[in-house]
Amino acid sequence: MDLLPDLWRQEYWLPPGVTWEDLERLPDSERPRPKDLLIALPLALGFVAVRCVFERFLAPPIARSLGVKNRFQSTAAPSPQLESFYTHRSKQPTQSELANLMVLCGKTQRQVESWFRVRRNQDRPSQTKKFAEAAWRFFFYLSAFIAGLTSLINRPWFWDQRECWRNYPFQPLERAHFWYYMLELGFYGSLLLRISVDVKRKDFKEQVIHHLATIFLLSFSYCANYIRIGTLVMLLHDSSDILLESAKMFNYGAGWRKTCDSLFVVFAVVFLVTRLVIFPSRIIHTTLLLSMEVFEPFAGYYFFNVLLMVLQALHVFWAGLIIRMVCKFFKGKLEKDERSDEESDAEAEEEDKAKEEKMDQGGDCYWEKSKETLNSKLSVLTNSCVLTNLTYHRSSVANREHKAQ
Structure with missing residues (x-):
């Protein structure tokens, strides 16, 4: 019971010598209050509802106009035993499990492996689903970036980061920045609510860490009145996310x-510049060093900078993926997003399917053809040996006759 009051101790959130009573000198409309964060919860649910409407009614016509089509996916043959194992045990059985399934179903190892591959491909999201998700993020990031840039471009801390700490923490909260914060919090909250049904990519764990770090970062910066630096962080991230989602x-x-390749190259440049150059040199440098010109370090100072470091570590991780994609792009081998869901592609599936039809489905026919081919080769070999022996015999007879003469 004492944990909640201890959590709001002023030395955790405010610089030394500043109390919560001191902040009450600001009018209620200009002072960030922790209870304001509760507004983000209904906003998150609202974003989920709006997104459902968008993906149902707006995304399909946009997808059709851009020529988005779903790939043909073959359906796994009905098999209750394999389906039960796939649903309740594992989507990728081990070697020992494959042996048990072979005995249980009376299939070869190739057939069982092929069934699981086709079944996994059935669960892969369609192109239209991927497009709808990318389009939703694109429109939000674009709207948030335009709104954020409009509300910040005339503010002094947009051009001079030292202004982020002038008169801190007694900085009035503007109404535009209040809603900028709440909408961003609500959006990232909606991403967490939908993460179990969204397209699952290779960096799923990193995405969850990113969303949680962003929510904690925004929540703490709002309560501690780090509003000015927080708005710069949000604007910086939205700038490259627009290009990423549009390229998708x-x-x-x-x-x-x-068009996709051009957008990807622009995105790669913007991402590397904003996340690996501007973010550490402007944002982290400002919070670590320039803020010390105004106040002494406190618990919130360390917590806020740790969250920024987590984001920077994720930036480095994603930068590695992007650089790999850029290298493939210039080598002419760029085919898909490095973060995309991985599974065997359609060509491999069709190739294996053709092999199975020859080896399994048409076993008798395939054996007859193989036997005929083998017999023909043996006959050729036999004839060749016979002809060689006859030729050798004739030459030896001729040699004997020549010597006798």
Whole structure:
């Protein structure tokens, strides 16, 4: 019971010598209050509802206009035993489990492996689902970036980061920045609510860490009145996310390869510059060093900078993926997003399917053809040996006759 009051101890949230009573000198409309964060909860649910409407009614016509089409996916043959194992045990059985399934179903190892591969491909999200998700993020990031830039471009701390700490923590909260914070919090909350049904990518764990770190970062910076530096962090992240989601949208469409490649190159440049250059040199440098010109370190100072470091570590991780994709791009081997869901592609599936039809489904026919081929080769070999022996015999007879003469 004493944990909650201890959590709000002023030395955790405010610089030394500043109390919560001191902040009450600001009018209620200009002072960030922790209870304001509760507004983000209904906003998150609202974003989920709006997104459902968007993906149901707006995304499909946009996808059709860009030529987005779902790939043909074959359906796994009905098999109650394999389906039960797939649903309740594992989608990728081990070697020992494969042996048990072979005995249980009376299938070969190749057939069982092929069934699981086709079944996993059935669960892969369609192109239209991927497009709808990318389009939703694109429109939000674009709207948030325009709104954030409009509300910040005339503010002094946008150009001079020392202004982020002038008169801290007695800085009035502007109404535009209040809603900027609440909408961003609500959006990232909605991403967490939908993360179990969204397209699952290779960096799923990193995405969860990113969303949680962002929510904690925004929540703490709001309560501690780090509003000015917080708005710069949000604007910086939205700038490159717009290009990423737009490149994905065109990647799923047919006939937009050059547009997608161009957007990807621009995104890579913007991401590397904003996340690996501007973020550490401007944002982290400001919070670590420039803030010390105004106040002494306190618990909130360390917590806030640790969260920024977590984000920076994720930036480095994603930068590695992007650089790999850029290298493949210039080598002409860039085919898909490095973060995309991984499974065997359609060509491999069709190749294996063709092999199975030859080896399993048409076993008798395949054996007869193989036997005929083997017999023909043996006959050729036999004839060759016979002809060689006859030729050798004739030459030896001729030699004997020549010597006798």
